[in-house]
Amino acid sequence: MEHESERGAFEFTGSWREYAPIAFTNLLLTMVTLGLYSFWARTRTRRYLWSQTRFIDDRLEWTGTGRELFLGSLLVMLLVLVPIAALNLLAGGLVLQGSTIGRIVGVLLFPLSYGFLFALGGLAIFRALRYRLSRTYWHGIRGGSDAQGFRYALSYVGHSLVGSFVFGLLVPWAMISMWNERWNAMSFGPYPFRSGALTNGLMRRYLPFYLVPLMTVILAVLLAYAVGLKAADGQPNPLFVIGGGIVLYLLFAGLLGLVGLSYYAAYFRQGINNLTLGHLEFEFTARTMDWLKLTLGNAALVVCTLGVGAAFVSYRNWAFFVRHLRAYGMLDAEQFTQSTTPAPRQGEGLFDSLDMGAF
């Protein structure tokens, strides 16, 4: 019955004028509460963004609360970060104590605590996605996952280790595998998400990462040679050297950023284009150029307003995401029944504490 129409299954109907009062009161309240309000601020922002996102014939609804985000953060602080800090201090103390056994134990504790932190990163990515799906309602139906994410966390550590082999050549494979593993554990209503993304074409976008440093070195050598020729007395003008260094650095950073964007754009398209939910198929249409515009726009917004514009970054990111998202296929409302996944009780505290947010 609900068929994808000509104007697109997804539509973002928000306006920044409507969002501005939310953004500015959020900013003000976050400042006077020394950051405490940020959990409620994020909730208000999402509630607005979700409610301005139409999918087929109804809008999305965000039902998360600031309180659960706040409690989630507190819990993570208490259960995870404090023990890790204590462990690190203990390890430091053991190393300096001097006894051989103490030193060995101390030295072993360091990589162990970092490995643990890394696994937590994987857990955080999984749980943030699960939390967001479980708080997103459409037609009174929500998403979620039956998995807790612990297996994913282990897999994340393993894939990252393997990805770093052979000069990191396997990173695209690791990223795509993790994308598939993550989404295949998620569901919305009665339907599981199915993701079958491949690394096809990703390598072409990934290899330039190795080329940029090489090119920079070659350029540096050429530049040094040219400057050396110019200087008649063999003493190059220091201004040339400094200027050349700055130009090279900017070139290096800019090129690396571009390569990163082009890779990420392909990765994201690959991921979403191979995602299905029941009889729905998805497509993401943003090309490297669109990502570049988004990134430069966000940067300009923040810089030109001396940071105040940062309040609009999540708005821009969400609008970008929805405007480039397409869906095809059919969804039968009769069969579209409520999710049976357990609803997680706490928010994305872990994700926050490890500083991984996007919207």
Add this chain to the structure above:
Amino acid sequence: METRVWHYDGRSGQRRMPAIVPGADERYFTLHGDDADPGPYAFADLEPHGTSHHERAFGLKGRPGWRITFMEFPPSEIAVQLPKPARYGKWIDRFGLWRSIGVLAVLAILTVGFTLKLPPLIARLIPKSVEQRMGRLMVGNLGTYACSTREGNAALKALGARLRQDGDVTIRVVHAPMVNAVAFPGGQVVLFDGLIQNAASPDEVAGVLGHELGHVAHHDGMESLVRQYGLKLLLGGFGSNISGYGNALLNARYSRKAEAGADGYAIGRLQAADISPLPTAALFARLAQQDKEPGNAGLLLNYLSSHPLSSSRERTFKESARAGATYRPALDAAQWQALRTMCGDSPSR
């Protein structure tokens, strides 16, 4: 007139458009038609979910996904029963946005102020025995370079006595060319030989020593460590990073207030001991002057950078001199000679 609402029951995604009908008991309502579960439902169980002013959506307590959405403004007998949507958060809505911001801003300023006041408070709370042990550990390595001659020790003791040092303070002269002096926690004061060799008279050394004794009396060293390392200092057991702490103090930049406090203390002690403050003022002026000469920069930078020298500080010492007062040198010629040769006859620099 009938009021129709969009309705999801939270079990299937099927949208229904029943009519909402207030019950005989005005606290309840039912949903009629379009296959909807009629209820009855309590208005009190409704939870506002709406976000826009032209659409009002409500959920039902204990029924995730259950929704009714009014497409237009509901008739007044229903509207009065509907809960108001939260805007900024429960407490802030009740209190009013601007009033909340005002109160919260005051609280924020108080919190920040208290946090800034915390290091001195914590520094004073640390037990004396702990502070002394910490100080001894920090001096540790430097202590092996300490100079000691019978006459020199006696002169140092005499100088300390003139400035009425406390019994808990230990003063050492260390064989190092830096023009510097440090007050470690627990009353461990270290004068570098470079400072003594650079001084033109014992009064200058007395001024610097008075300044360091001021830091000791005000617990400035401990406070600075608490500021820099915070809880790590207390949690980590200070044994683990003692050399780091020592270095931090050697390069410490105290606040302007702490420096002024130590200067004030020094001036008070000099006055009580009838030692002229003018040589100390002259020392400051000379150090600044020497620093401008090439070749000396590295040597003197140390003391100047950790004790920001301003003309106002020099002036404070100058102005504390009382006209007509009879000043006596801090040490007599023999004592001064003993102090200067404490680290061997050849000057350490």
